[in-house]
Amino acid sequence: MSKTSIPLEKVRSNGASYLDLDTMKALVFDGPGKIDYIDVPMPEIQKATDAIVRISKTTICGTDLGILHGKTPSVKAGTTLGHEGVGVIEEVGKGVGHFKKGDRVIISCITACGTCEYCKKQLYGHCTDGGWILGHLINGTQAEYVRIPHADNSLHLAPEGVDEEALVMLSDILPTGHEIGVISGCVKPGDTIAIVGAGPIGMSALLTAQFYSPAKIYMIDIDENRLKLAKQWGATNVINSRDTDVVKEILAETGDGVDVAMEAVGIPTTFDICQQIVRPGGHIANMGVHGQSVELKIQDLWIKNLTITMGLVNTNTTPMLLKTVASGKIKPEKLITHHFALDEIMQAYKVFGNADKEKALKIILSN
Numbered sequence: 001m002s003k004t005s006i007p008l009e010k011v012r013s014n015g016a017s018y019l020d021l022d023t024m025k026a027l028v029f030d031g032p033g034k035i036d037y038i039d040v041p042m043p044e045i046q047k048a049t050d051a052i053v054r055i056s057k058t059t060i061c062g063t064d065l066g067i068l069h070g071k072t073p074s075v076k077a078g079t080t081l082g083h084e085g086v087g088v089i090e091e092v093g094k095g096v097g098h099f100k101k102g103d104r105v106i107i108s109c110i111t112a113c114g115t116c117e118y119c120k121k122q123l124y125g126h127c128t129d130g131g132w133i134l135g136h137l138i139n140g141t142q143a144e145y146v147r148i149p150h151a152d153n154s155l156h157l158a159p160e161g162v163d164e165e166a167l168v169m170l171s172d173i174l175p176t177g178h179e180i181g182v183i184s185g186c187v188k189p190g191d192t193i194a195i196v197g198a199g200p201i202g203m204s205a206l207l208t209a210q211f212y213s214p215a216k217i218y219m220i221d222i223d224e225n226r227l228k229l230a231k232q233w234g235a236t237n238v239i240n241s242r243d244t245d246v247v248k249e250i251l252a253e254t255g256d257g258v259d260v261a262m263e264a265v266g267i268p269t270t271f272d273i274c275q276q277i278v279r280p281g282g283h284i285a286n287m288g289v290h291g292q293s294v295e296l297k298i299q300d301l302w303i304k305n306l307t308i309t310m311g312l313v314n315t316n317t318t319p320m321l322l323k324t325v326a327s328g329k330i331k332p333e334k335l336i337t338h339h340f341a342l343d344e345i346m347q348a349y350k351v352f353g354n355a356d357k358e359k360a361l362k363i364i365l366s367n
């Protein structure tokens, strides 16, 4: 990017002056336990299929906290974190056909080349030249600007008149809850389902499961505030697993368990609940990002004709979800609990890291 192409209004409002206009601010990972909001070089077009996007809204994901806590060793020190956001295209490479400077876009957490074997199967999460790379293997969205490879297949045009903050939820959490929880779990009309974990992903599964009219939705968590919200947003039954034996209660109420048990935390305890509450013929859909092994009770499960699924979001349902958000059918902006300016991101990480005490679900950072 040439120095003259940086809009003047991007000279920072906090009074700091750019000594070198080729730098910008970004939240950089500096090894386990260490992040800082510092000056880094502006991203530049590297390949003809790249676009540079000026971030207007971004957010922090549980996955980012996992990286901070050393759960994801593939993230190298010096990487800008973040894989979610909405912004405006600043520059496109010569090979980008669908987008132009000035377009408002939703950045998908998954980068897709569109032509490899996995992309042709819509397994974009496993794209051989993409997948989850933003804020992981390449610099991400918690910055003033970001480079998006394979822009044509990795961005979605933001519809006019739709709340920009609602659109941020389409980068990752809504497609993850929908694809890895609801679709993989095969939620059907009349089903009894249970979602173990009422964080942003569990809540996204709660919102999108209702497309398929399950009869009963259990939400399980240890946070009373989140359970209260889940009840407002469509859960028919909520259970606080801190003071209740979830397995006993669900088996007593349902007779033989739930059709679909979704794991939305990523720890052995919650996976274990799922394998104890699923009924014969049912599905366990794991959405959580696990950092250690779980015990599979195959001696109890082998006879149950179960399907167990897990995986990384493909974002192949993002265009459909975008229509449901644009039409107001679902309102994911209700998951947003906190707002910060991008340059307050260090404080935002503290708040998100204390999500239960702070009653935080999704945090919006505005640039």
Ligand SMILES: [Zn+2]
Pocket (backbone or CB within 6 Å): 061, 062, 063, 083, 084, 109, 172, 173
């Ligand atoms: Zn995420």
Ligand SMILES: [Zn+2]
Pocket (backbone or CB within 6 Å): 112, 113, 114, 115, 116, 117, 118, 119, 126, 127, 128, 129, 130
């Ligand atoms: Zn691909």
